[in-house]
Amino acid sequence: MNKPFSITEATVTNRTTRPEISIVVPAYNEAANIPVLVSEVLNVLGPGADIEILVVNDGSRDETAETLKTMAEKTPELRYITFSRNFGHQAALLAGLRNARGACAIAMDADLQHPPEFLPMLIDAWRDGAALVLTRRDDRENVSLFKKISSSAFYKFVNVLGDFDIEPGSADFFLLDRKVLRALNQFGESRIFLRGILPTLGYEKQILDYSPADRRHGASKYTLRKMISLGLDGILSTSINPLRLGTIAAMALGGLASIYALYAIYVAVVLKTALPGWTSVMLVVTIIGAIQLFVLGVIGEYLGRALTEVRGRPAYIVAETNIEALAAEIDGEETVQ
Incomplete structure (x- = not known):
């Protein structure tokens, strides 16, 4: 149960004393x-x-x-x-x-x-x-x-x-x-x-x-820009999860690429037909490129903060x-x- 509120009285003209x-x-x-x-x-x-x-x-x-x-x-x-x-x-x-x-x-x-x-x-x-x-x-x-x-x-x-x-x-x-x-x-x-x-x-x-x-x-x-900046500081100063997202994305894409490679081999070897792939290849290249740029951006944010701290x-x-x-x-x- 809370005690009735009161605060210690003191002389505050002396700035060298430690206040409550x-x-x-x-x-x-x-x-x-x-x-x-x-x-x-x-x-x-x-x-x-x-x-x-x-x-x-x-x-x-x-x-x-x-x-x-x-x-x-x-x-x-x-x-x-x-x-x-x-x-x-x-x-x-x-x-x-x-x-x-x-x-x-x-x-x-x-x-x-x-x-x-x-x-x-x-x-x-x-x-x-x-x-x-x-x-x-x-x-x-x-x-x-x-x-x-x-x-x-x-x-x-x-x-x-x-x-x-x-x-x-x-x-x-x-x-x-x-x-x-x-x-x-x-x-x-x-x-x-x-x-x-x-x-x-x-x-x-x-x-x-x-x-x-x-x-x-x-x-x-406190604008939206400042709130976003605060959110980035909150994540990047206390967590490496964004870097892990890059690793997870790379593993997921690697698995999909392996499945696609097996499918391409099956079509070429078993079905003896060429696999038309301009659209699919461009799609894969675009997705991989976007993820690479995202991961590089995340790494850049961490490196920038590390540089700031190292400079002292x-x-x-x-x-x-x-x-x-x-x-x-x-x-x-x-x-x-």
């Missing part, structure tokens, strides 16, 4: 939503709550950076990281989780479709013993038809080809205990698919259903922050851990 809860918010062109989000989070969790709100500005082109700087001067709970350019939602999320100082960290989007009033439920589940609290979106309300169709196709695509099953409606709205954060920080990939990685870590988890709220300002930045380039570059340790790194000073 970190709220990690990736943001891209969300200048209008961020003040509303910060206000609602602080209202929901209560005044004086022992929290930090860490907003990662993913190279926004609007006034997000200026908004964060202005708000941080008046809001001691607010910390921010601004990227030098747009590195993507997952990179921004990973940067926030790596720099979260809380005993637990909650990830949520800046558009307020992850409702702040749901935060106490995540925290209660954590206090009841769950090291990993995931959420599942209820798509019956407040979700467009396009979103429902594309989301369903996305999860079917990932679950069929991947090595893991992701709950349909899963979102980057979750809570991680500090030990889960430490485990996550051991992953060295520059392109990581958190929705696929987190359920495989083995920690005690709980899944909560939530109803998405309406976006307050602006439009969704950073997953993101921080241009500006009010986090002292990161600011020291940007200025070329040695960071004291």
Whole structure:
């Protein structure tokens, strides 16, 4: 049974103390939503709550950076990281989780479709013993038809080809205990698919259903192209099943080719007739060529990702922050851990 929700009060003016809860918010062109989000989070969790709100500005082109700087001067709970350019939602999320100082960290989007009033439920589940609290979106309300169709196709695509099953409606709205954060920080990939990685870590988890709220300002930045790219990252970063598909297709075609060869020999030797084959030969050549190109494309995707990892380039570059340790790194000073 859940305990009544409460959160530890603490003085948050000292940024060197470790808060109880970190709220990690990736943001891209969300200048209008961020003040509303910060206000609602602080209202929901209560005044004086022992929290930090860490907003990662993913190279926004609007006034997000200026908004964060202005708000941080008046809001001691607010910390921010601004990227030098747009590195993507997952990179921004990973940067926030790596720099979260809380005993637990909650990830949520800046558009307020992850409702702040749901935060106490995540925290209660954590206090009841769950090291990993995931959420599942209820798509019956407040979700467009396009979103429902594309989301369903996305999860079917990932679950069929991947090595893991992701709950349909899963979102980057979750809570991680500090030990889960430490485990996550051991992953060295520059392109990581958190929705696929987190359920495989083995920690005690709980899944909560939530109803998405309406976006307050602006439009969704998650286009169909980005969703497809996320799906490919999810499969290629955690599974080699696409390569196995090429092997299976090759074996199947090899078997069919053997049967066709035996048939051709039978017609030529036993029936003493020529086997007309222009159409059939062209069909076989076309099918084999298409499969070869498909397999080469899959291999190219894996090689491209392997090259990215081998190069060792950073997953993101921080241009500006009010986090002292990161600011020291940007200025070329040695960071004291």
